[in-house]
Amino acid sequence: MTFEAVLASVHLLAILTLVVFLSSQAALCRVEWMNAAVVQRLARLDMIYGIAAIVLLLTGIARLVWGVKGMGGYVASPLFHIKMTLFVIAVLLSLKPTFTFRRWKKALDATGQLPALEEVKQTRKWVMWQSHLVPVIAVVAVFWARGM
Template identity: 60%
Template sequence: MTTEALLAYAHLLAILTMTVFLASEAALCRAEWFNAAVVERLARVDMIYGASAIAVLATGLARTWWGAKGTAWYWSQPLLHAKVTLFVVIGLMSIVPTVRYLRWRKALRANGTLPDEAEIRSTRRLVMVQAHLLALIPLAAVFLARGVGTR
């Protein structure tokens, strides 16, 4: 019982951290607010976002391995597969903003240039799509937790 509660807590904490830093990226990545400090901050925020995503994955896997229901039950559930698929899609989408932040930081440090407005807007759009997809994962989670659509 204590293990299950601690695993749930760790997973929830990682999810909240990931959500906060994704929201921070969305807030910072605005053409009208862009400056050198924002470029540096976006790179740092994205690093924390990535680390928290790894923590979400690790704690989620830990819950399936050491949680009360066990791996056989969890991995036979279509809703878990839906959650994992959404998570992977979000992770793959996050590669583009990460590469852009690093490229922007490199250009800023090399010659002081900032990205153009169109690239900032397209990057923010990708971040916003990630955020909206992320909001679907808890829907699958609450259905899974309540036995809706389970086998």
């Protein structure tokens, strides 16, 4: 029981960390705020976001394998599959901003060049899609946890 509580706690901590750093990306990735410090910060935020997503995935898998409900208790629920599908979509949506932030940082470090304003707008849209999808995953998780 204690192991399950630790897994659940780390899983929740990863979710909260992911939300905080995704929200920070959404707040900073704006045309009117773009400067060298923001480019550096976005790359750092994205790295932490990625680590949180990996911890979230690993603790989720650990709960699936070693959790109290057992694998059968999870996989039998259609909401589990909806939640996992939404998580995969969120991961796929995060790839474009991740590669973009890395490219921006590399260009900034090499030439001092800031990203084009249109590219900042486009990247922000991708971040916002993720930001709107994550709460949907949380709502599905709440209904799933309540046995629906």
